[in-house]
Amino acid sequence: MKTFARYLLVAIVALIVLSALMFVWVMQRDIDVSTPEARSQYHDAMVLGCKLRLPEVTKSAGIASVLHSDRVMSVCDCAVTRIIDTYAIDGKLRPSDVTEEQTDAAELACIRELTAQ
Numbered sequence: 001m002k003t004f005a006r007y008l009l010v011a012i013v014a015l016i017v018l019s020a021l022m023f024v025w026v027m028q029r030d031i032d033v034s035t036p037e038a039r040s041q042y043h044d045a046m047v048l049g050c051k052l053r054l055p056e057v058t059k060s061a062g063i064a065s066v067l068h069s070d071r072v073m074s075v076c077d078c079a080v081t082r083i084i085d086t087y088a089i090d091g092k093l094r095p096s097d098v099t100e101e102q103t104d105a106a107e108l109a110c111i112r113e114l115t116a117q
Contacts, residue, residue: 027096033084034091042093043080050076050107057104063111071114078110079103 033039051072083106087098 028094030092030094032091033088033093039084043077043084046080046083047073047076050079050103054107057107058111061104061108063108074114075107075110078114079106082106082110 031038031042033042054072054075083098083103084093086106087093087102
């Protein structure tokens with residue numbers, strides 16, 4: 001039984017280490033956004049992340065107004081488009097090149113732009 005537990009522990013630790021290495025590799029690879037299909041897929045994934053983080057961003061920025069769901073989608077579309085257009089050099093984008101502060105700044109700029117209209 002001790003031998004089984006030891007092998008199980010080694011397997012769990014190996015799985016954790018491999019998962020961490022895979023995460024680091026994924027964050028360092030270039031994402032091709034040069035084709036419309038790839039850009040659309042990456043855009044959809046980033047919009048989902050934006051919608052999940054947007055309440056936290058507005059709260060930390062001190063914006064008291066609550067955005068409706070149609071406004072949230074517009075803000076996220078605007079922010080993601082800005083990020084892709086700004087940081088996708090030659091149709092390649094590396095997730096580690098765009099910091100959270102840059103993402104938050106794009107979201108806040110889009111909020112201000114869309115609420116000013």
